Amino acid sequence: MRTVFVTGTGGAGRSTVAAALALAGVRRGERVMLLSDEPSDALQGTDSGAVGTDGPGPAGSETRAPGPTVARVDSGADFRHEFLTFQERAGAVLDLLGAAPLEDGELTELPGSEQFALLRALRHAAVSGHHLLVVDLPPVRQAVALLALPEQLRRYLRRLLPAERQAARSLRPVLAQLAGVPMPAQWLYETAARWDEELAVVQALVESPDTSVRLVVEPGPEAADRALRTARLGLALHGPAPDMVIANRIVPAGSGDPFLAALSGRQQSALKGWREEFGAVPVREVPHTGRDPRRPGELADLLDGPAGSTLEPVPRTPWTVEDRRAEDGVLVWRLPLPGAVKDRLQLVRRDDELFLTVGPFRRILLLPSVLRRCTVSGAALRDGELRIRFEPDPGLWPRSR
Numbered sequence: 001m002r003t004v005f006v007t008g009t010g011g012a013g014r015s016t017v018a019a020a021l022a023l024a025g026v027r028r029g030e031r032v033m034l035l036s037d038e039p040s041d042a043l044q045g046t047d048s049g050a051v052g053t054d055g056p057g058p059a060g061s062e063t064r065a066p067g068p069t070v071a072r073v074d075s076g077a078d079f080r081h082e083f084l085t086f087q088e089r090a091g092a093v094l095d096l097l098g099a100a101p102l103e104d105g106e107l108t109e110l111p112g113s114e115q116f117a118l119l120r121a122l123r124h125a126a127v128s129g130h131h132l133l134v135v136d137l138p139p140v141r142q143a144v145a146l147l148a149l150p151e152q153l154r155r156y157l158r159r160l161l162p163a164e165r166q167a168a169r170s171l172r173p174v175l176a177q178l179a180g181v182p183m184p185a186q187w188l189y190e191t192a193a194r195w196d197e198e199l200a201v202v203q204a205l206v207e208s209p210d211t212s213v214r215l216v217v218e219p220g221p222e223a224a225d226r227a228l229r230t231a232r233l234g235l236a237l238h239g240p241a242p243d244m245v246i247a248n249r250i251v252p253a254g255s256g257d258p259f260l261a262a263l264s265g266r267q268q269s270a271l272k273g274w275r276e277e278f279g280a281v282p283v284r285e286v287p288h289t290g291r292d293p294r295r296p297g298e299l300a301d302l303l304d305g306p307a308g309s310t311l312e313p314v315p316r317t318p319w320t321v322e323d324r325r326a327e328d329g330v331l332v333w334r335l336p337l338p339g340a341v342k343d344r345l346q347l348v349r350r351d352d353e354l355f356l357t358v359g360p361f362r363r364i365l366l367l368p369s370v371l372r373r374c375t376v377s378g379a380a381l382r383d384g385e386l387r388i389r390f391e392p393d394p395g396l397w398p399r400s401r
Helices: 014-027 075-089 091-097 113-126 140-160 163-179 184-207 222-238 258-278 296-302
Strands: 002-008 032-036 049-051 069-073 132-136 211-217 242-250 283-287 320-324 330-336 345-350 353-358 361-366 374-382 385-392
Touching: 002 014, 002 140, 002 222, 002 242, 014 032, 014 132, 014 211, 014 296, 032 113, 069 113, 075 091, 075 113, 113 132, 113 140, 113 184, 140 184, 140 222, 140 361, 184 211, 211 222, 222 242, 222 258, 222 353, 222 361, 242 258, 258 283, 345 374
Parallel strands: 002 132, 002 211, 032 069, 032 132, 049 069, 211 242, 242 283
Antiparallel strands: 320 330, 330 385, 345 353, 353 361, 374 385
């Protein structure tokens, strides 16, 4: 399955472009799912449903219609379902503590529940059997954080509930009889294992070579330039590579109106800078229509041409380990980070992990096995690539015969 994440700056028309991309896929004969918390108004005439935790169904479902499958993320229903499920599993412990259980009608979702609802919706969509999945993501900063979330949460689960600590499982029935209540460790580990399995599906989707990002930006304001650079850097560290920048709402050049002429000039200047900065990543222009599309036909025509094409994802430049022991006795881990700046980059080695901070983003990387037996001897940022030098530890490195 080909997956396209759509993000960009706030108010640039992300949801509209995501819907147009989905309709363009349908026109090519693909089986398409559009996943969004707010589908475009132009698709309201088609049947649609909400995607929650249980897949197809009235309270959390997808409904097929002529055109794409429109799946709406209902974060409120997802939060209530997950909370009540957890409360039911922990019922024995809550009763022991004298807790009064909460009911469905008194639950309101907490901040952050939208991200977890979208992660669960992505898990369902990953096994839906569609040819193309178009995902309407929040603005770039939130989108990068969301794409990084599965890997981060799985690391937390491994640290807080390590699988090897289940070795005493055989003692739990005895302890449960002595205590008179079911021991919480069993359901806790079972819940953690279920969460880890679900997160692994989403992480595999994010890291798949068939997954890419399209950035929707309205050129002109300086804030758009900053957001685009932030998106490029965050995606280089955490997510799939952008395969296209969609410049939305481009006004015609050569207008006699002074305001439109000045706006067009700012837009064209921004487009020139973006094309130079992004290099091989195409920058496609979408003309300003004067109003939001109101019908599916108008929406499909919005990206008629290259911007709606199913371009092959831009190949990700791999993070490779270069063996230079024969030349200068080191191994070099090469991490492409286009847009990174030296004075906003930090590296910390802790055991078998590398804490990498680039601008506003941080990622904790598990070192490749060959580098865990080495010590960090230096790092350099050159031509948008971070090169970390590792010297083999004589006490851990196997001796050559």
